[in-house]
Amino acid sequence: MTNWEWPLVFFTILAQMAVGYLVMVVPGAAGKANPKWTYLLPAGLLATAMVISLGHLGHPENAYRALTHLASSWLSREVLLFSLCFLLLLVAFLAAKGGNQAQERLAAVLALASGLLGVLASALIYVLPARPAWYNFHTVLAFFLTAFLLGPALGMCFEQVLPGLTPWQEGRVAGRALALLLLLSIISSLSYLTFLAAAGPEARLTLTTLLASPWWWLRVLAGWLAPLAVSYQLRRQEGGSLSLSLALLVLLLVGELIGRALFYGTAVPLAIG
Amino acid sequence: MAKQLGFLVDTEKCIGCFSCEMACKNEYQTEVKPRWRRVYQLREASLPYPERNFISLACHHCADPACLKVCPVGAYSKREDGIVLHDHARCIGCRLCTMACPYGAPQYNEKERRVEKCNLCYQKIDRNEEPACVAACPVGALQLIRDLNSFPEPSTVKELPGFPDITITRPSIRFVPPRAGVQMRRDV
Ligand code: SF4
Numbered sequence: 516m517t518n519w520e521w522p523l524v525f526f527t528i529l530a531q532m533a534v535g536y537l538v539m540v541v542p543g544a545a546g547k548a549n550p551k552w553t554y555l556l557p558a559g560l561l562a563t564a565m566v567i568s569l570g571h572l573g574h575p576e577n578a579y580r581a582l583t584h585l586a587s588s589w590l591s592r593e594v595l596l597f598s599l600c601f602l603l604l605l606v607a608f609l610a611a612k613g614g615n616q617a618q619e620r621l622a623a624v625l626a627l628a629s630g631l632l633g634v635l636a637s638a639l640i641y642v643l644p645a646r647p648a649w650y651n652f653h654t655v656l657a658f659f660l661t662a663f664l665l666g667p668a669l670g671m672c673f674e675q676v677l678p679g680l681t682p683w684q685e686g687r688v689a690g691r692a693l694a695l696l697l698l699l700s701i702i703s704s705l706s707y708l709t710f711l712a713a714a715g716p717e718a719r720l721t722l723t724t725l726l727a728s729p730w731w732w733l734r735v736l737a738g739w740l741a742p743l744a745v746s747y748q749l750r751r752q753e754g755g756s757l758s759l760s761l762a763l764l765v766l767l768l769v770g771e772l773i774g775r776a777l778f779y780g781t782a783v784p785l786a787i788g
Numbered sequence: 789m790a791k792q793l794g795f796l797v798d799t800e801k802c803i804g805c806f807s808c809e810m811a812c813k814n815e816y817q818t819e820v821k822p823r824w825r826r827v828y829q830l831r832e833a834s835l836p837y838p839e840r841n842f843i844s845l846a847c848h849h850c851a852d853p854a855c856l857k858v859c860p861v862g863a864y865s866k867r868e869d870g871i872v873l874h875d876h877a878r879c880i881g882c883r884l885c886t887m888a889c890p891y892g893a894p895q896y897n898e899k900e901r902r903v904e905k906c907n908l909c910y911q912k913i914d915r916n917e918e919p920a921c922v923a924a925c926p927v928g929a930l931q932l933i934r935d936l937n938s939f940p941e942p943s944t945v946k947e948l949p950g951f952p953d954i955t956i957t958r959p960s961i962r963f964v965p966p967r968a969g970v971q972m973r974r975d976v
């Protein structure tokens with residue numbers, strides 16, 4: 516375990532949660548939405564994530580320069596897309612306040628699109644041949660799964676407090692989708708482990724480090740097994756439950772944070788010799 | 789094809805004396821930790837010879853540099869002669885290039901909170917001088933190749949065992965590979 520990269524861990528997880536939440540709220544937003552919780556909450560999450568990401572830089576005062584190499588750098592593109600998403604959410608909020616539904620709808624949909632592309636750009640930063648553990652489609656899949664797990668989990672909590680906020684929650688669709696996504700997440704992790712076993716000495720080193728780490732097993736418990744049990748309980752509740760939804764969110768968040776820290780901390784680079 | 793400067797490392801000549809590494813440190817007065825040039829011992833298990841061999845490596849000024857592609861601030865540029873320059877003042881210390889380079893060439897300077905690497909003594913090249921490391925090698929094991937496109941040496945190879953995949957960035961380096969040492973046996 517070399518580098519946990521905590522600012523990047525929190526930045527990527529929070530930004531992905533914000534985008535996942537947008538997937539839940541944007542489809543039914545225009546007109547009937549509560550603009551504060553629909554737009555300002557994800558905008559705030561995204562802004563917090565971006566401020567945290569500055570902690571990773573040696574010279575955060577010059578962070579604006581990160582926008583200057585869009586031609587080939589996925590990091591530049593990520594910064595641009597997340598900044599756009601943030602600004603569009605503010606536009607959607609103001610339009611909703613002013614009662615301009617068409618403008619609100621357009622801004623919200625564009626915010627969602629740039630957020631999703633931002634998650635893609637985020638993942639592609641790490642698809643580097645020099646890091647065999649990252650150089651595969653699991654990186655992209657893992658980043659999107661984080662978004663699609665945490666977003667609905669957050670939406671579910673808010674749905675308990677502000678019914679009607681997330682249209683997909685109706686008929687317990689989100690609960691079922693979440694359980695399916697959890698299964699997908701488990702399967703993709705198993706597929707990731709088998710990929711590592713077959714992808715050369717550096718990837719095998721990542722695999723042995725992962726399996727020997729108590730953090731990995733905590734991630735299995737907190738991020739997969741416990742949430743599966745809670746989502747099963749949730750399915751049995753007719754009108755949902757705030758405490759169960761909250762427990763699900765916290766468990767998933769802890770699991771994803773540990774998973775991301777392991778992602779950064781266990782990627783063994785190609786080495787000379 | 790554009791010109792491409794490069795290094796030639798002769799493993800038969802190199803004695804692992806670290807003069808090149810020291811000359812680089814001396815020239816640029818770098819901190820202890822970032823080592824723009826490094827002397828590595830080849831792992832004996834990688835080669836079928838009972839010998840110790842060394843290679844001296846720095847940035848390879850690759851034909852297809854990964855560092856340049858990923859850097860979000862455009863701190864890297866490739867000169868017409870193929871040198872990959874790093875603009876220290878422009879770097880914001882995101883360390884992405886250190887993750888993308890397969891050879892560990894760009895290194896983070898904790899004190900300055902920026903990355904740095906070998907710029908192939910471009911000032912000296914412009915004055916038609918040799919890079920400090922090449923000039924310092926006492927046995928001529930490290931040489932400058934003035935243009936890789938017209939470098940004929942058939943006795944050289946592009947990679948050695950334990951050298952990361954050259955198809956990723958196409959590094960501008962050639963090696964004279966180690967040959968099996970002559971074994972002296974006394975007949976009884
Ligand atoms: S060796 Fe690394 S730092 Fe040097 S040019 Fe190639 S990719 Fe860039």
Ligand code: SF4
Nearest residue numbers: 859879880882883885
């Ligand atoms: S550390 Fe500096 S040179 Fe390297 S990618 Fe980041 S900004 Fe560019």
